[in-house]
Amino acid sequence: MNQKQAPLYEALCTYVATKNEPLHVPGHKDGQVFDQEARRHFASILPIDATEVKGLDDLHHPEEAIAVAQQLAAEAFGAEQTFFLVGGTTAGNLAAALAVCRPGEQILVQRNAHKSVFNGLLLAGANPVFIAPEIEHETEVASCLHPSFIKKALQEYPDIRAVWLTNPSYYGMGMNLKEAAEICHTAGVPLLVDEAHGAHYGQAEVLPESALMCGADLVVQSTHKMLPAMTMASMLHVRGERIDRNRLATVLAMVQSSSPSYPLLASLDVARRYLVQEGREKLTESIERLEQAQIELSRHLQSVTIWSGAEGIYSRDPLKWVIRSTQSQVTGYQLLEWLEEEGCTAEMADPRNVVLVFAIDTDRQVIERAAQALSRIDRRLMQVEQTVAPVRTGNSASLWLNAGETSVPARPLQEAFHSSYLVVSLDKAIGCCCAEMVIPYPPGIPLLIPGEIITGRHVQMIVQIRESGGYFQGALDPAMKTIKILC
Numbered sequence: 182m183n184q185k186q187a188p189l190y191e192a193l194c195t196y197v198a199t200k201n202e203p204l205h206v207p208g209h210k211d212g213q214v215f216d217q218e219a220r221r222h223f224a225s226i227l228p229i230d231a232t233e234v235k236g237l238d239d240l241h242h243p244e245e246a247i248a249v250a251q252q253l254a255a256e257a258f259g260a261e262q263t264f265f266l267v268g269g270t271t272a273g274n275l276a277a278a279l280a281v282c283r284p285g286e287q288i289l290v291q292r293n294a295h296k297s298v299f300n301g302l303l304l305a306g307a308n309p310v311f312i313a314p315e316i317e318h319e320t321e322v323a324s325c326l327h328p329s330f331i332k333k334a335l336q337e338y339p340d341i342r343a344v345w346l347t348n349p350s351y352y353g354m355g356m357n358l359k360e361a362a363e364i365c366h367t368a369g370v371p372l373l374v375d376e377a378h379g380a381h382y383g384q385a386e387v388l389p390e391s392a393l394m395c396g397a398d399l400v401v402q403s404t405h406k407m408l409p410a411m412t413m414a415s416m417l418h419v420r421g422e423r424i425d426r427n428r429l430a431t432v433l434a435m436v437q438s439s440s441p442s443y444p445l446l447a448s449l450d451v452a453r454r455y456l457v458q459e460g461r462e463k464l465t466e467s468i469e470r471l472e473q474a475q476i477e478l479s480r481h482l483q484s485v486t487i488w489s490g491a492e493g494i495y496s497r498d499p500l501k502w503v504i505r506s507t508q509s510q511v512t513g514y515q516l517l518e519w520l521e522e523e524g525c526t527a528e529m530a531d532p533r534n535v536v537l538v539f540a541i542d543t544d545r546q547v548i549e550r551a552a553q554a555l556s557r558i559d560r561r562l563m564q565v566e567q568t569v570a571p572v573r574t575g576n577s578a579s580l581w582l583n584a585g586e587t588s589v590p591a592r593p594l595q596e597a598f599h600s601s602y603l604v605v606s607l608d609k610a611i612g613c614c615c616a617e618m619v620i621p622y623p624p625g626i627p628l629l630i631p632g633e634i635i636t637g638r639h640v641q642m643i644v645q646i647r648e649s650g651g652y653f654q655g656a657l658d659p660a661m662k663t664i665k666i667l668c
């Protein structure tokens with residue numbers, strides 16, 4: 182196919198040029214009716230913020246521009262079929278669960294998954310069997326799974342309907358997906374991959390292979406995270422016969438708006454064109470620069486460490502720098518604040534690390550600015566006396582079982598969500614069954630989900646995250662002084 186075209190964006194340009202009187206929604210009428218002050222920011226985008234009128238196709242029944250744009254994306258990302266998403270990878274994960282699991286069916290899920298995976302399982306009424314991830318010891322974050330764990334779990338639970346992995350992690354750590362896919366297919370089950378953080382994978386030789394290249398059956402990518410699409414614009418890719426695509430299209434229409442945003446959809450179309458036309462080349466050059474800079478920085482930094490890979494971690498995303506204070510004098514949250522003072526806004530922090538995310542086209546100046554900020558923080562850290570005990574993050578990983586061990590919640594997820602609950606103080610909740618999702622944010626991986634037993638370690642961890650500057654989403658009491666438990 183001709184990857185120079187951007188059919189959906191072009192259809193929108195034609196729509197704008199036609200200058201018909203917009204006697205249809207949206208109410209801003211191509212930008213004519215709008216707040217005066219805000220107009221200067223919105224003015225250029227409103228004319229393409231259109232709706233399903235002639236020539237603009239329909240996301241939920243694509244036959245023209247959207248259909249071709251999706252085919253072009255499928256070709257560029259190595260899928261057989263691609264669905265554009267306007268509700269982020271969140272929408273893709275909800276749909277994936279609903280498409281693959283029927284109520285009561287078992288699915289093997291990597292425990293350190295994003296909350297949208299758990300929400301999908303909840304909506305679908307699926308019964309997850311969780312598999313504990315490995316812990317990367319320098320950064321103390323939950324990382325990936327060794328494929329042999331999956332093989333063992335599939336033997337232990339022969340009724341498993343599908344396997345759902347997250348690769349790469351938010352920290353850019355990855356597993357051997359090819360082997361995982363082979364194991365799944367030998368067992369006759371599809372492999373779903375949440376590749377929210379890896380839309381650029383497989384697009385340059387210096388990068389790890391994409392999940393599709395490794396043989397995954399259904400893959401969701403946040404195109405907006407690592408590729409230049411607008412926020413909330415994601416893609417869901419499918420290959421092979423293991424996924425029922427009609428059912429997938431049906432559930433996608435359930436979890437997504439019936440008025441999907443055209444600027445978001447078109448941003449997927451042009452992000453794909455940019456990637457194929459120039460992004461791939463820039464990606465290779467940018468990675469070379471970043472790797473070189475990381476090596477040089479690591480030589481002279483004394484109190485700051487940039488994670489550079491570890492045994493047991495199969496792959497590392499070179500567009501991410503995971504940074505920590507070498508002696509654990511300060512938390513990741515503190516480093517994030519210092520970076521902010523240096524004029525650099527980082528992606529996220531946890532009790533130990535801070536994560537920087539670079540673009541697929543990163544020039545020398547950007548790298549230089551980050552490097553200077555890190556060098557100044559390094560000097561600042563050298564002045565910090567080790568007056569307090571090193572930060573022990575007790576990262577959420579330590580809450581789970583040993584890597585590869587499986588668990589099932591004490592009560593089924595959906596049943597626990599719908600059951601009556603009590604609110605009790607956190608320290609009184611040990612041994613009780615949790616009735617809500619407790620999600621430190623970022624990274625959005627639930628510490629607890631409805632139906633799981635609250636342990637002393639959970640409580641300790643919640644207090645620790647709260648005290649070191651983290652916050653929680655999803656819980657009734659965002660301060661987490663209290664927690665919902667099942668009656």
Ligand SMILES: Cc1ncc(COP(=O)(O)O)c(C=O)c1O
Binds near residue numbers: 378
């Ligand atoms: C692993 C993972 N999956 C899914 C999501 C949800 O993606 P989106 O923001 O595109 O809805 C996130 C968001 O951070 C994530 O980290």
